[in-house]
Amino acid sequence: MRIFVTGSTGFLGRSVVAKCAEAGHDVVALVRPNAPEGSWEWPDHVEIVTGDLRQRSEWCAALDGADAVIHLAAATAGDLPEQFAGTVIATENLLDCLPSTVRRIVHISSFSVYDFGSIGTGAELDEDCALEARPQRRDAYTWAKLVQEKLVVDFCREKSFSLVVIRPGAIFGPGKHWDFGRGLKMGGFDLIFAPFARMKLTNVDNCADAIVRALDVSADGGTFNIVDADLPTHAAYHRLCRHAGAPAGRAVYVPWLLVAAAGLCVRAVNRAFLGGQAKLPEILDYARQQARWKPLRYSNARATRDLEWHPAISLQEGVARMFGDLALAPLQAQRPALEAASGGARDTKS
């Protein structure tokens, strides 16, 4: 298949392009003009197209003949107008350019779209859980990703494109370690909020594997949560990172009940005395606290069943690739497969 991949040079995109190439697909990787060369390592036959989805330009023509699109591009920082432009308007431009040859769209959404407040403590979060109905109380990323997902779903329904939505949890890997699971650093100590709540982690290469599998799955209109099988608690993840060599401090546990109580108190004060107008940091904002630390169970049952996805990289190996002896392993591990996919010759950008 000829696969057009947006967000190619992002943290997840780099791995997705490599996995697509490894699977034998012809890959067209959309790369932003300012993406630093050498920030990716793909086989020679990956076609690189330069452009920014916020502006329609030559990239639009590069979609011609594509059989599938993997849409990863999204803004992850900035205020709402910036994230709206980088996530929603970028997606709108992409959808406007889609040729009829496209048989499958794999849209990468996020766990952030769920309404964590509506899920009871300790309950299971799966694909059928409610989406956030009041994103204005969360953050710009959640709001933009919600609008983006709805845009894609509505478009595909109206134009009869086959769509798979992937909602990854917290993607980790070399360069992205989620602060070793800590909520706050205080000198030599790390405050571990909700230490016994599970993290919704997925290794970047495991997640990329699920996305590539979604190209072929027969399910149409399916939505899949992607989290790994062996999910650690915040405390266990912090301990694992620290033992693997991460520069983490000594752990101080702050139970979820204490975190939530602080959030609820601040919310009450905000409502009573500040008209609910105060903009609070995440650690004091109850709605955002719940999204990050509320003790929940996470299911990947649908992905393992329908995508036949089984995370190949264990938590221990994933952490070791970030901090331990295997810290340089990901690209090295990919090389034999990449070389095979490119006909044995390794001619990569560095």
Added chain:
Amino acid sequence: MAEQVRARAAIIGCGAIAVEHLKYLSASPLVELVAVCDVSKAAAEFTRDRFGAAAAFVDSQAMLDQARPDVVHVLTPPHHHAELVLACLDSGAHVICEKPMAGTADETEALLRHARERKRRLIESHNYLFNDIVIGLGAMIADGSLGEIVEVDLLLSLDFLSGPLGDTNLEGASVRLPGGAVQDFLPHLAYLFLHFTGHQGEVGDARGYFENLSGNPRAVFDHMDALVRAGGKRGRLKVVSDGHPDMFRVTIRGTKGTVETDLFNPYLRVDGSPNIGKRAPWGQIRNGLALARAGVRNFRQKVLQHGTYHGMPRMLDAIYRSIRDDTTPPISESDMLDSARLIDRLVQLGAAR
């Protein structure tokens, strides 16, 4: 308009500045928000839903024809302003236009003439004039506590190259006006300088630098440092993109005293005469206490999201009341023209290089 009849308002352009207008439009008892319009359907529909507008459009002429607004806010990138302002005026609507309303003073004058001929209001946003601290400074000038104003210095230090104005992932100039990205900010400096000096008409002289120090092609210009003389008054206007931290520093010197503030983090430092001898330290102590009070107040303002655009609703309310009551608008034609002429003089510093 009768008291109970609300003006039918619409906006064209649903970007960042639209949010500041819509906070007022969606809450004011003087206004009924009948339509929003943007070339992006997603942006238009999102804005409609977020602010409770009656309709969303992607075509501005269709919006004017179908929604029939009494007042249109033109909030697009500035190079689209002139065409849209003319279309709105021709449809019979009053227009509130974001700054800079036009690329040159001649274009500004032509647009104002067009509005006058159609007996419509055309008002460029000068929102900083309605901020608490600017109103306070105006009162100090008016009551004579600074004496006769002789000098006004304005420094806008803003890392605008790190945002969309300098994002070289995007093609073309970010602000398609002769002064590039700097011109997007010049109206603030121009109208504040004229407001604080009280000068009317053309300035006498402007000299200095207008250049691109970063080499960022999207900005076209990213730096200005100009000395301006206006009547017997003078000032220094600076736009800097590579300094830290962000600030909008204002210093007003009069024959009796000097006052200094920062529009981004407001405080007042007042130095009056005599500032030598035993009384000088007391002035410093007084200013120190005022700075501490300002710090507490600014912390509260940040938490409550009372930002640098807090004058916008006040300005819009004054404009809507002037339209309703058919009274003098809070920003006059001569205010806009004088500001545009000063901007012309400053931009010419770049053209001359």
